[in-house]
Amino acid sequence: MKALIICPADRTKAAFLANHAPLALVPMLGRSLLDLTLAHLANLGAKQVLVLAADRPEKVRAAVSQGEAWGARVEVYPEQRELTVAEARAKYQANGPTGWLPAPHDIVLLDRLPDSEHGLFGNYSDWFDALRDLMADAVQDRIGMREFAPGVFVGLRSQISGDIQLEPPCWIGNYTWIGSGTKIGPNAIVETGCYVDQNAEVTDSFVGPNTYVGALTEVRESFAWGHGLLKWRIGVFSEVTDDFLLNDLTSRARSRKQRAGWVGRIAALLALLLTWPVAVIGWLRHRRSDKPLFAPRVGVRAPVARASRPMETYCYYEMGGFNGFWKRWPELWSIVCGNAAWVGNRPLTPAQAKELTNDFEQLWLAVPPGLFALSDAMGCRDVFGEEAKVHACFYAVQHGWRKDVEVLSRIFRRVFVDKSA
Secondary structure (H helix, E strand, O other), X not given: OEEEEEOOOOOHHHHHHHOOOOHHHOEEOOEEHHHHHHHHHHHOOOOEEEEEEOOOHHHHHXXXXXXXXXXXEEEEEEOOOOOOHHHXXXXXOOOXXXXXXXXXXXXXXXXXXXXXXXXXXXXXXXXXXXXXXXXXXXXXXXXXXXXXXXXXXXXXXOEEOOOOEEOOOXXXXXXXXXXXXXXXXXXXXXXXXXXXXXXXXXXXXXXXXOEEEOOOXXXXXXXXXXXXXEEOOOOEEEXXXXXXXXXXXXXXXXXXXXXXXXXXXXXXXXXXXXXXXXXXXXXXXXXXXXXXXXEEEEEEEOXXXXXXXXXXXXXXXXXXXXXHHHHXXXXXXXXXXOOOEEEOEXXXXXXXHHOOOOHHHHHHHHOOEEEEOXXXXXXXXXXXXXXXXXXXXXXXXXXXHHHHHHHHHHHHHHHHHOOOO
């Protein structure tokens, strides 16, 4: 059986939602509208689905691939403009409705949820109301989503501080970080991959995927997505230029900071000279092992000159006989050579770099590799776990000398002050 989907193109009353992606791919609690509709048609028996896309068809094609996720063959056809249902039927059902799903499922205009009579893009209230009404049912088909408390839904591998205030109904998507003192809800939707910093507030609002909400920032009756902020009740839009208030965690346009400058390199050389007994202690601890004292490692880093160049690899060393930070002592030489910085994201192997599957995770490589990382300062035990990825992405967006000082001071306290560290 066949079916056809018409992707919406121009909807002036929902223009903000189309800033980041076509309306067909607008996020609906962790899944796209097109994804939900394809799943619905597949359940009805569709084995071949034609998707007509006038707005950014290349993004639609990338999102659906060949349709394997729905057990159907999906083909995307670019159109010069959005066709009406009648025009699509005349163009694509020239041989009659034989072999197609029965009407109205044979041709679907993608402006509402499956089996719903309420349009989504007549105004922003329609779309936001649909999201709120969808929460209780959506938890059933979102992998890893759970009802954390009555009316409070939390996604897979999201990190939530223990002292936040959650007021139902609210939705927190997968791989999202919520800082301490934060208030989420009521009527709040925080999509996948967001970072809501300490003491922020999200009320009667939608936070788009991979968006950073800064500390003490209040998002009320608004859609916040990247740098954009829309008061959805009155339709007033503003671009927030302060990265400490709102930011797009997938943006690769930020200038890359240089690896350690001459001051940092000289400081690393002095640190090597002053702490040379560490190498002796490591050798004494490691002398009975058949492995080398200084084990070579291959790391991946982004080139300094241009973001479009491929990733570079470099060699650094770890020292046997130690665990924790002292194992990294040879990396001071990487700083001296200009291959790394005092503070950055921890170096990844080429295999680990390939596991960074989306733009959000690939922010790990947007800053130089560092001897110390924000994840170290926050006490992450798994250096390549989901929590470490969130911290790496956050540091990539917010890095600067103030953040570096904060990271170093936290690590100093953990090592020399906090005896339990």
